[in-house]
Amino acid sequence: MSEVPEPRVSLxxxxxxxxxxxxxTCRLAPGQRLTEKQLAADLGVSTAPLRDALTRLxxxxxxxxxxxxxxxxxxxxxxxxDDLFVVWRIIGPEVIRLGxxxxxxxxxxxxxxxxxxxxxxxxGDAGAVHDIDLVNATFGTLAEATGNDYLVTVYRRLxxxxxxxxxxxxTSEVDDPSATSEGHWVRHVLAERDPDRAAExxxxxxxxxxxxxxxxxVRWPSVMSSEVSVSxxx
Amino acid sequence: MSEVPEPRVSLxxxxxxxxxxxxxTCRLAPGQRLTEKQLAADLGVSTAPLRDALTRLxxxxxxxxxxxxxxxxxxxxxxxxDDLFVVWRIIGPEVIRLGxxxxxxxxxxxxxxxxxxxxxxxxGDAGAVHDIDLVNATFGTLAEATGNDYLVTVYRRLxxxxxxxxxxxxTSEVDDPSATSEGHWVRHVLAERDPDRAAExxxxxxxxxxxxxxxxxVRWPSVMSSEVSVSxxx
DNA sequence: CCGCGAAATGTCGCAGGCAAAGAATGGAGC
DNA sequence: GCTCCATTCTTTGCCTGCGACATTTCGCGG
Numbered sequence: 001m002s003e004v005p006e007p008r009v010s011l012x013x014x015x016x017x018x019x020x021x022x023x024x025t026c027r028l029a030p031g032q033r034l035t036e037k038q039l040a041a042d043l044g045v046s047t048a049p050l051r052d053a054l055t056r057l058x059x060x061x062x063x064x065x066x067x068x069x070x071x072x073x074x075x076x077x078x079x080x081x082d083d084l085f086v087v088w089r090i091i092g093p094e095v096i097r098l099g100x101x102x103x104x105x106x107x108x109x110x111x112x113x114x115x116x117x118x119x120x121x122x123x124g125d126a127g128a129v130h131d132i133d134l135v136n137a138t139f140g141t142l143a144e145a146t147g148n149d150y151l152v153t154v155y156r157r158l159x160x161x162x163x164x165x166x167x168x169x170x171t172s173e174v175d176d177p178s179a180t181s182e183g184h185w186v187r188h189v190l191a192e193r194d195p196d197r198a199a200e201x202x203x204x205x206x207x208x209x210x211x212x213x214x215x216x217x218v219r220w221p222s223v224m225s226s227e228v229s230v231s232x233x234x
Numbered sequence: 235m236s237e238v239p240e241p242r243v244s245l246x247x248x249x250x251x252x253x254x255x256x257x258x259t260c261r262l263a264p265g266q267r268l269t270e271k272q273l274a275a276d277l278g279v280s281t282a283p284l285r286d287a288l289t290r291l292x293x294x295x296x297x298x299x300x301x302x303x304x305x306x307x308x309x310x311x312x313x314x315x316d317d318l319f320v321v322w323r324i325i326g327p328e329v330i331r332l333g334x335x336x337x338x339x340x341x342x343x344x345x346x347x348x349x350x351x352x353x354x355x356x357x358g359d360a361g362a363v364h365d366i367d368l369v370n371a372t373f374g375t376l377a378e379a380t381g382n383d384y385l386v387t388v389y390r391r392l393x394x395x396x397x398x399x400x401x402x403x404x405t406s407e408v409d410d411p412s413a414t415s416e417g418h419w420v421r422h423v424l425a426e427r428d429p430d431r432a433a434e435x436x437x438x439x440x441x442x443x444x445x446x447x448x449x450x451x452v453r454w455p456s457v458m459s460s461e462v463s464v465s466x467x468x
Numbered sequence: 469c470c471g472c473g474a475a476a477t478g479t480c481g482c483a484g485g486c487a488a489a490g491a492a493t494g495g496a497g498c
Numbered sequence: 499g500c501t502c503c504a505t506t507c508t509t510t511g512c513c514t515g516c517g518a519c520a521t522t523t524c525g526c527g528g
Contacts, residue, residue: 010480012289035509055289150321150395283512305479473525478522490509492508
């Protein structure tokens with residue numbers, strides 16, 4: 001009925017999305033120095049839209065800017081990772097609780113359907129989804145179900161940073177086969193509509209992931225951005 | 235003796251600070267349309283640094299941008315206000331709890347001293363501080379005491395939006411003389427170092443303010459930005 | 469009264485110049 | 499001969515002005 005009207009998108013938007021994607025997938029390593037001209041050349045845009053993107057990412061926390069000096073990808077240290085989990089542990093369960101109380105039946109059914117669909121993908125596939133992706137997607141839809149735009153914004157940003165952690169090569173440790181098994185807790189939570197229990201399950205899940213990531217960080221401290229010296233771009 | 239190193243500040247920074255100040259004090263009314271040239275002329279800067287500031291404020295949620303159409307100050311509706319309080323209620327108490335557990339004795343003493351100093355100001359003075367300012371300042375120092383930079387960032391943004399609500403003329407309703415009396419709860423909380431109790435007190439405080447603001451909004455719906463948000467489908 | 473097209477308003481993006489920070493170089497002192 | 503410091507030079511972020519495109523508005527014709 002409605003032709004997608006080709007949502008014209010500004011260049012600063014594509015620069016932002018692309019740069020953000022490069023960062024949260026760690027193709028641009030944490031701590032790496034960034035220069036305007038180099039990035040502009042790589043992205044095929046001028047400095048103006050690029051600066052726009054850099055500004056947004058700085059305010060988002062993915063880039064650190066030192067005025068008149070330069071930009072660099074926000075370092076990812078054990079400390080910052082821990083900070084992130086602390087905040088996630090505070091907000092995450094409450095998002096779930098609120099979502100479970102406020103979501104309509106349709107929204108809940110949609111979340112359940114989305115979860116099942118994603119879960120059906122075969123592990124090992126190119127587009128295979130990790131357990132964290134699965135849970136995050138469900139959490140995201142529930143956050144939207146709260147109807148609280150502010151909360152959604154905060155949570156989205158949180159999930160973005162979370163993706164960056166996952167993009168490190170810790171995934172093999174983080175992934176837990178048992179978590180993706182049939183009787184996944186998310187399935188139960190989405191079925192029974194018990195806000196308190198759902199929040200508790202979410203908290204437990206977050207704590208588990210936190211512990212696993214902590215152990216992984218201890219095992220591979222090399223992936224952290226300990227040295228941020230002059231690394232020539234490209 | 236101590237030469238102030240004159241921290242060179244970029245134009246986009248002054249544009250950002252000034253524009254943000256104009257917004258959170260509601261000198262720029264919620265929902266008001268903004269044009270680049272007008273603002274650039276008012277602030278005495280060119281369009282480039284202004285756009286930088288606008289971008290940051292948009293990402294911060296204080297400005298809504300529609301690509302290729304224009305900017306406007308983020309509307310302030312009863313709904314958005316409620317959203318804000320919901321998030322504050324989630325984060326605030328945990329910030330206090332974490333601050334009370336992690337803060338050093340010196341930090342706690344500093345927070346207490348700052349609170350007493352601010353509280354000593356005579357009501358009615360030009361620089362008189364409202365109860366909310368008082369509490370927010372204390373909360374802010376405690377947030378920093380957590381050592382969690384991420385949490386501090388989130389909380390700072392929250393406090394900014396809170397200022398905007400207070401800047402509406404609801405203050406006379408929001409202010410409660412009893413709250414600023416001698417035995418203020420913050421004083422007790424800062425003295426005894428009981429994280430759980432502190433968090434509980436904070437939660438209670440937030441709920442009280444929430445209720446008062448709600449009542450004020452009901453009494454004066456006129457200050458809300460109801461007339462401008464035509465094209466704002468949620 | 470309604471649809472259509474052209475002017476006006478305003479945003480988006482580019483190229484270039486300016487100034488500051490850091491790197492490189494040359495010279496003086498030990 | 500080595501080290502340290504001052505100066506020069508290059509890199510790089512910051513900003514101004516202008517031109518191009520999109521959106522809205524207004525006027526004309528039907």
